[in-house]
Amino acid sequence: MDAKTGDMSGGCPFHGDGGMRTLLGRTNRDWWPEATQLDILTEEGKSANPYGEDFDYAEAFNAVDYAALKADLTALMTDSQDWWPADYGHYGPFFIRMAWHAAGTYRTGDGRGGAGTGQQRFAPLNSWPDNGNLDKARRLLWPIKQKYGRNISWADLFILTGNVAIESMGGPVFGFGGGRKDVFEPESVYWGTEEQWVNEGVATRIQPTEGRALENPLAAIQMGLIYVNPEGPQGDPHDAEGMARDMRQTFANMAMNDEETVALTAGGHAFGKAHGAQPSETFSGAPESEMLEQQGFGWLTDDEEIGKGHITTSGIEGAWTPNPTQWGGDYFRLLFKYEYELVQSPAGANQWQPINPDPEDMAPDARDPSKKVPTMMTTADMALKRDPEYRKISERFRDDQSALDDAFARAWFKLCHRDMGPKVRYLGPEVPAEDLIWQDPVPAGTQVSDADVKAFKSAVLGSGLTVSELVKAAWASASTYRNSDHRGGANGGYIRFDAMKNWAANDSEELDKVLGKLDELRGSISMADAVVLGGAAAVEKAAKDAGYDVTVDVTTGRGDATEDQFDAESFEPLEPFADGFRNYLKTKANIRTEDMLIDKAHLLGLSIPELTVLVGGMRALGANSGNRPHGVFTDRAGQLTPDFFTNLLDMSTKWVPVDDSGDEEYVGTDRSSGEERFRATRTDLIFGSNSQLRAQAEVYAEAGSEEKFVNDFIAAWTKVMDADRFDLSYAKYHS
Incomplete structure (x- = not known):
């Protein structure tokens, strides 16, 4: 097993069966077949962006009244609205969770996820069990989004609000970079193959006894979670080793090391409370499955109960510290001060409670400040003192508050900005001057005459x-x-x-x-x-x-x-495990190589015509990895010709699999003579087999297409070079 990727199969990022199904997993249409489908309106390249493709968000963001925006967000933290309660009179912890869960979907395997395009607004993320009730957080922000309009994207607003929330409760913040441009439709991201959510009994994605590792490129431990099951692996609070293993693996796949994992866990849980006031089955469904009149809200009870504290999200109930709206060292102090016993929340979730806590170490009731209730820890929190490596870091942070302050601020900044790319893309007055290694810093170059x-x-x-x-x-x-x-x-x-x-x-x-x-x-x-x-x-x-x-x-x-x-x-x-542009495949995988070519093209930001012309051109230029002859359908390799397409679509060639290739290699023979003409792979033949790709290939195989082919190839090539x-x-x- 690769300690960094969790992979047990030599680095292949695609496991399971089912071709493209394995790559994409279940779609929104699978989860919510009755939901209104808008796909037909974005066919033929039609954009869903109401601002238009020429809208310059960076310019718009730079024009925002940044100080006024932050002031409005700060006021919102304690400006409670009747229809949704603020725990302890402060929305800060709620907004921290919103920002965290927007950014926390990022994974290093393919770079997808993260807060960068505001995807938390759309299914499936808006209806994941782990995102329960964040629909209310986003709706609380609507008056501010409405006020500042296109000058602040939802994507930026999620993260900036999280920062302001931390600041408003005295917490440390390293900085903020704006520049996240919203999209207006769900992105196609492979979130896993499971057909059940985490709360429906689905097994954890890591099962060492069965030789099952966390599937690359995934990071979350179960479908519908941001990170791990806080009750323990598959809800088992006694599996201490498994809890630490799951945390270490999933955070590593989200670009975090042990110190960052500990700092984020402790720092995030220094604020607010978990919600498990009553069994989850007493609440309605997620936003995407709710009735029309609910207007995008989910997880509701009767209207008369909203605002009275009957809230269940994780099912775990209680605050981690006695001061849930104030930054400090109480989290680690309590974690190590007390022994903890296993109890169940009102919703039936497993959690840990300090034994015989002192009155001053109890938390205020979220709705009645005159009452005191015990604090709690999740099984994930307990891992910070159960696991030897986590414990060393936790004890250091317990004894050195300034070290925790710095570590949390930096880890939070990384969590919220890891998917933004080079620092030059950061906008606004709070971009830190310090260059960080994970930002891939590059010295300025010099223009060449x-x-x-x-x-x-x-x-x-x-x-x-x-x-x-x-x-x-x-x-x-x-x-x-x-x-x-x-x-x-x-x-x-x-x-x-x-x-x-x-x-x-x-x-x-x-x-x-x-x-x-x-x-x-x-x-x-x-x-x-x-x-x-x-x-x-x-x-x-x-x-x-x-x-x-x-x-x-x-x-x-x-x-x-x-x-x-x-x-x-x-x-x-x-x-690359596979690069169809170079006709490269490391080893045969359970997903078709042509599907991996499509995935690669998507990560490069290529259109179908750009994908097609690049493959044809690369084959003509003899640019295969290992200088393999496959797909080089020309006797003038090294010249930029459309020969790949003309010979692929030549009906005089018959293609048959090479017996020992496992359907990865094909030989093309002359139908009349039986003489071998070419060798090909699946990524070559897909341009004659798939109807949409064949339609593209036919354009370049037509008589008189040669100049168009050259110009189109150069345009697509330049796009990749300058991406x-x-x-x-x-x-x-x-x-």
Whole structure:
């Protein structure tokens, strides 16, 4: 088992059966078949964005009255409304949970999840059991969102509100970066294959006795949870070892180490209470399944009970500290001061209660301050003193409040910003000056003059490096980009570090030769730019050899990160298990390789036409990993031609599987002579098999399509090469 990914199958990020079903899991239509479906209105590329595609959110955010916005949020914390109660007269803990659960879906495996697009507003997240009653938190924010309009996105508002909540209760905050642009429809994210939620008896995703690890790219331990089951693995409060294991694994898959895990758990639980006032079956369904008249609310009882404290969310009941709306060291003080006994909440949930607590260590009742009630701990909290490594950290934080203050502030900032990508994308007056390693800091580069670009390209083409070698090197660098969390890409020149250069897909010996030669020739040009410019020169040559004199205009000015700025461990999830653009597959997986190609294209932000033309062009350029012949349907490899499509769709070729390939390899023979013509993989043949992809392929196989193919390939290629150039696109917002 890989300690970082939880994987037991050699690094494959896709397990289970069912093809694309395994990749996407259950959809909103599966969970709520009666819900109104709007998909038909977004067909043919129609946008659901009411602001229009030209709306510049960064510009709008920079124009917001930031001080006034924060003042309004601060006032909201104690401005209780009759229809929904504020625990202890303060909404702060409620809003911290809202922000945490918006950001906490992030996972390192594929960079998806997180608060970046405001997905908590939509199914399935708005109806996850773990997000119970957060519909009320979002509705409490509506007057403020309405007031500031397009100048603050929901995505930014969720996180900023969490920050203000912490500040309003005296807690430490490291900073805030705005710039999260809302989307207006649910994103297609694989949340798991289970057909039941956590509260319906579904098994935990880690079962060591059965050899079952946490499936990559997932992080949450059960369907509908943000992290772990707070009652214990599958609700077992006595499985101390399993509780620590689950916490360590799921937080690691969300980019947190042990210290950050302890700081977040303790810091978050320093505020507020858990809710288990009565059995959950007495409440209505989640928002997505509720009646029309409820207007998007869920988890309700009778109207007359709203505001009277009959609230159940996790089922656990009580506060962690005697001062639930004040930051301090009470959490660790109580955790280590008392022995705890197992009890059940009014809703029947397992929780832990201190034995014979002193009166001053009891919490105020959430609705009646004149009453005192015992505090409590969850099984997850108990892990902080049951597990030896967690205990060491917890005792240090207990004895050093300033260390806890700093650790929590930093961990909270990371939790809320991990999916935002490079720091240059952060906006607003509270962006911290300090550069953090998880932000993938890259020194500023220098723009290369047109004359120097031209001279460098000429030198590269005269160096003996081939079109295939140069294209593969540029792709290996730039195609690491993920538009999910905006990590990877060519900027930084990470491809020259062994930890990335030696990825199996990258043909390290060949890549090392290319990088060495580029380094000799580049002069003052950064290595990051040199790799991309080398690829551009190769594409220009390939197009010229095919009869088209074109220029590939990619940007320059990329910087080269130092070894100290390269967090090799955090880059591990970016290594491709499969890359259909290079016809690469590490080992056969339970999900079809063509589906992994689609997933890769989605992470690169590509459209179906862009995906299609890039695959066809890469095959024509001979850019397969390992220089395999599969899909290179041409006798003029290295020229930018649409031969991949014309020969794939040639009806004179018959395709049959190679017997020992496990349906991953095919041979194409001449129907008349039986002579072998080509070799192919599933990712090649899907462009003739799938009706939508075939329709794209036919466009490039048509007579007279050659110039269009060249131009479309260059446009898509340039898009990938420049995908991470936020240093250019965001420069105007920082001037």
